[in-house]
Amino acid sequence: MIKIKINPLDVAKGQIDKTIKKLGLDPSIGRILKKPKRSIRVSIPIRKDDGKIEVFDGFRVQHIDSRGPYKGGIRYHPEVNMDEVTALSMWMTWKCAVANIPYGGAKGGVTCNTKELSIGELERITRRYTTMILNNIGPYLDIPAPDMYTNSQTMAWIMDTYSQFQGHLVPECVTGKPIHLQGSKGRSVATAKGLDYCILDAVKCLGMRLKGLRVVVQGFGKVGWNAARFLHNQGCKIIGLGDSTGGISNPQGINPTIVHWHKIETGTVQNFGTSKNITNEELLETECDILIPAALGNQITIKNAANIETRILAEGANGPTTSEASEILAEKDIFMIPDILANSGGVTVSYFEWVQNLHREQWSEKMVFDKLKNQIDCAFSEVYDKMKQYETDMRTAAFMVGIERVVACKQTLGLWP
Numbered sequence: 365m366i367k368i369k370i371n372p373l374d375v376a377k378g379q380i381d382k383t384i385k386k387l388g389l390d391p392s393i394g395r396i397l398k399k400p401k402r403s404i405r406v407s408i409p410i411r412k413d414d415g416k417i418e419v420f421d422g423f424r425v426q427h428i429d430s431r432g433p434y435k436g437g438i439r440y441h442p443e444v445n446m447d448e449v450t451a452l453s454m455w456m457t458w459k460c461a462v463a464n465i466p467y468g469g470a471k472g473g474v475t476c477n478t479k480e481l482s483i484g485e486l487e488r489i490t491r492r493y494t495t496m497i498l499n500n501i502g503p504y505l506d507i508p509a510p511d512m513y514t515n516s517q518t519m520a521w522i523m524d525t526y527s528q529f530q531g532h533l534v535p536e537c538v539t540g541k542p543i544h545l546q547g548s549k550g551r552s553v554a555t556a557k558g559l560d561y562c563i564l565d566a567v568k569c570l571g572m573r574l575k576g577l578r579v580v581v582q583g584f585g586k587v588g589w590n591a592a593r594f595l596h597n598q599g600c601k602i603i604g605l606g607d608s609t610g611g612i613s614n615p616q617g618i619n620p621t622i623v624h625w626h627k628i629e630t631g632t633v634q635n636f637g638t639s640k641n642i643t644n645e646e647l648l649e650t651e652c653d654i655l656i657p658a659a660l661g662n663q664i665t666i667k668n669a670a671n672i673e674t675r676i677l678a679e680g681a682n683g684p685t686t687s688e689a690s691e692i693l694a695e696k697d698i699f700m701i702p703d704i705l706a707n708s709g710g711v712t713v714s715y716f717e718w719v720q721n722l723h724r725e726q727w728s729e730k731m732v733f734d735k736l737k738n739q740i741d742c743a744f745s746e747v748y749d750k751m752k753q754y755e756t757d758m759r760t761a762a763f764m765v766g767i768e769r770v771v772a773c774k775q776t777l778g779l780w781p
Contacts, residue, residue, distance in 0.1 A: 370665075370686060372661060373447040373448070375451065375687055376451040383760065383767045384767070386764060387764055387767065387768060389771065393771055393774075396774070397428070398454075400426060402426040402500065403425045403426075403446065406496040407420075408474065408492045408493050413482050420476050422472070422474045422475075423449045423473050423474075424438075424501075425472070426506055427468060427469040428468045428774070430773035430774045431460065433504055434468050434506035435460060435509070435714065435715070436452065436453055436470035437508065437510055438473060438508050438510070438518070438522075439474075439512035439513060440474050440512070441475070441512050449473050452682060453471040454469060455683070455704055456470060458767060459703075459704040459707075461766035461769040462708060462743050463708040464739070464742070464743060464746075465712060465715040468770075470506050470508075490522060494522045498525075501526065503534060507536070507538060508537075508539075509540045515540075516541055516552070517542070523535060523538050523545065536722050539714035546717075546720070548714075548716055548726075548727070549726070549727065549732055550736070551732075552586070553590045554712065554732075556590030556591040556594060556680070556709070557590075557733060557736060558709015558712060558736060559678055559706050559707060560591060561736070562678060562701045562706050562744055563654060563676065563678050563701070565745075565748075566699055569748060570675070570699060572653070577654055578600070578654070579596075579602050579653065580647060580652040581606070581620075581680075582611070582648055582657045583607065583656075584606065584623070584624075584627060585607075587658045589623075589624050592605060593620045593621055602619075603618065604618075604647050605618060605620065606642075606644050606647040607633045608659070609633070609634055610633070610643055611642045611647035612634055612642065613646070618639060622637075623636055648663065648671075648672065651673040653674060654677075654678065655672065655674035656677075657677070657680060657681055657685070658684075661682060661683035662684070662686055663681070663684045664685040664689045665686045666692065668689075670692055670696075674698060675699060676698070678701040679700070679703035679706045681703065685700070690759055700758045702758055702759040702762045712739050713736055716735060743765075747761045747762045750762075750764050750765050
């Protein structure tokens with residue numbers, strides 16, 4: 365992976381300033397938007413399996429709730445810090461607004477390495493963390509979800525811990541739960557499905573033909589491999605795939621499902637069949653029609669943006685492209701589907717899960733995907749129209765749509781007292 369020291373909070377604040385100026389709004393509004401309503405930092409002591417006590421840092425940042433309860437994932441990663449979580453909470457606010465679902469943005473995290481922790485240790489961290497933020501979460505206040513290195517099991521532990529304090533089961537307190545614990549059908553692939561719908565919309569707008577388009581995917585986790593699988597099944601040619609260990613390339617095409625099983629067996633996508641092993645740097649610079657960065661943030665920077673050769677760049681990850689790189693890509697006439705639009709499928713189906721839980725319903729997978737497609741198509745169309753109206757790029761247009769909606773709510777509600 366490309367490593368570069370960029371503070372995501374600086375990036376997030378810069379995006380707000382740029383959008384406020386573009387919309388011609390009072391700069392004082394920007395000062396409000398750049399400050400989260402609530403930032404929580406906790407220490408999480410647990411007893412490890414060997415009997416030793418270790419203390420982990422935990423965070424939960426709640427940005428703006430003018431459009432509804434806070435919504436956002438919880439990530440477990442060694443580099444989680446307050447600035448990162450704050451930036452991600454801001455992006456969640458705009459993402460929810462772009463998707464036009466009634467949530468505000470939040471994000472949480474624990475600074476830890478899940479690869480060095482047992483299941484029991486992860487459970488103790490999760491339950492202790494939940495207890496320490498208990499008064500600041502809930503079905504009408506802040507609804508967590510999975511994120512990097514957390515999953516449906518993590519959400520089950522949070523749901524159970526929260527419910528124990530309430531004295532009854534509260535499935536609507538989190539989303540991304542297992543199906544048998546009132547999770548939503550389709551939630552596990554929702555982000556990749558939404559990404560797929562965005563790509564289909566972009567291909568149509570650009571007058572391209574989907575079948576035979578060459579696709580490169582960086583990041584072969586849940587989002588990356590499912591996005592590759594969906595596009596492969598629709599006739600695209602997957603010519604490059606990568607994970608944290610490196611990448612593979614084959615101009616004749618790669619079957620992502622077989623690579624998925626290869627990775628399960630070997631722990632890497634590399635050394636697959638007749639494919640050529642390459643670095644992630646080389647993977648990103650592979651000439652293609654659709655490039656999907658679905659790994660970590662800051663992968664496309666001022667250092668490599670000029671070498672990116674694609675027609676469509678669809679951001680499956682959060683913040684994979686720096687601001688300076690985005691400007692270079694725009695000059696190269698690369699059509700960008702920004703993260704707050706491209707990967708909004710996950711939070712949209714999380715919203716569907718929450719609605720189902722509140723009404724004690726369970727929708728069919730077809731119903732979930734039909735509703736998701738309608739929501740994504742509407743969001744894409746609104747951003748695309750805004751791009752044309754202001755003669756700008758898709759990222760700026762997406763922020764304009766999102767920030768306009770949030771500002772309208774805040775101005776109507778007013779300041780109190």
